[in-house]
Amino acid sequence: MFIDPMATLPLFGDIGPVESRLLSENSRVRAYPKGAYIFRQGADIQNFYVVCKGTVQVYRGTPDGHEITSDILIAGDCVNAEEIIALDTAHTANTRIVEEAIILELPIHWMRDNMNDLARLAPRLLVGLADRLRGALKDAEHFSTLSAPQLIACYLQSLCVPYGFDPRSFDLPYSKTLIASRLHMELATFSRSLKKLKPFGIVVTGNHVAITNLKKAERLVCNRCTITETCRTRALLDRPPTVVLCTPGMNGERQTGLRVPQVAGV
């Protein structure tokens, strides 16, 4: 099974033929079975990895033996872009294969040696880094402002963008257990919260999701959330996806505290 990463990955989409060959010569493509690790937390950073196919769970283990999923990656995603630049010598997370995956790897020292040409080699790498940062900021904000049902509503809608799902009817791309973990909540809480979404037009039965009323679904989230990947879902139907700011109005000048009133019953 051969895959030409240059042709597949938007990451390297707009580079010239010279750079393309350079990349090919210095990269390697490898297949991983389900359950395998690309690398583990604490191990030496050796390569930069890009997912070409499959699903990868990024998680961190706490000393008391539990784990926190920080991201779920699919084809086209960089696994550890920030580690090219980081001062660390060790990986700060585990990356485990959820669905059989094909991974492109580039030696990290080669990447670093070519840092000066990086902008030319992979202009989108920086964009990816910035995107990832924004995603992390969004997560931090969401986890401390949205309720469990809101988080789920937001996540389900945002799923549609990378996967190209029709919000009105699609299947979950991975297990509920994994999704719950990604949303930093217990499976039990996740399961219970799904029922609360029905009145808002989000019906999940088994593996299948049906978002029947996008306006309602958005309203569920938008009074709290501001970065709102969520709103991309609607964009899917109307125009090409971009990040939409849901906060038109300005806010109070003086208050500094965290103060987010609950949506009734959700």
Add this chain to the structure above:
Amino acid sequence: MFIDPMATLPLFGDIGPVESRLLSENSRVRAYPKGAYIFRQGADIQNFYVVCKGTVQVYRGTPDGHEITSDILIAGDCVNAEEIIALDTAHTANTRIVEEAIILELPIHWMRDNMNDLARLAPRLLVGLADRLRGALKDAEHFSTLSAPQLIACYLQSLCVPYGFDPRSFDLPYSKTLIASRLHMELATFSRSLKKLKPFGIVVTGNHVAITNLKKAERLVCNRCTITETCRTRALLDRPPTVVLCTPGMNGERQTGLRVPQVAGV
């Protein structure tokens, strides 16, 4: 009051005289009074900003009129590094002056035009971006795994690094209200949690903090937290600060759920 940003800012520490003059010619330094805004959420992105002096609160407003502090910046910090690269045209957060500040500004279009030379112009800009990303990941993890007292313990210790405080005795650099907001918790919760820290050798009276027992204080956090800015505090006393991984042991293979047992009474 004149400040030469090139001399002051480590961000531009290792650039040559040519680049330095280029920067000077294209930058502007401006003083802001307390309470002023550098920019507001939703406004057009015009400049890249660096804090030369003072304190800046970065926060986002939710549609229902409340606000969430995402960061507090001090001298040397980039305000919006990610926005140089972002595809967005509008600021995604507010930046308000907490203590009278001096801000360096560089036109964003100039930064972008010189993207190719960016690595040469400001090699540390990328490092800063990566650091910021790591910080955001840490926040996301901490907010959903640490209890309020643990968050505070972690934060108090991490404060010592950028400010060069002696953990055994220092004053809070800004109000408790602001800190509580930065930690995404209510002021009331913050206030109450401080008392719970005493048994762990962290005594806060009024504005003053005394961390009498670093080992105890670390233990309070480290069984849950893995990235642990916290551990830097100890490093302050022993060796130059670096990020320390607190997870020597590996964790279970199969569990995927979020499962973080409580520390008794904290």
Add this chain to the structure above:
DNA sequence: CGATCGTTTGATCCGCATCAAGATAGGTGG
């Protein structure tokens, strides 16, 4: 000396984690 700001403290309530017991489904072997 009232007034305002920042902080503490109290009482109450709700969301979610936790523990634990069913339920459903896919897979295997007899």
Add this chain to the structure above:
DNA sequence: CCACCTATCTTGATGCGGATCAAACGATCG
């Protein structure tokens, strides 16, 4: 085809942490 098994998910009961509302306290200031 059915009994069995394990993985995945649902549902129930309970408890704790922290948000919320509200009142009191201490400072600083005109």
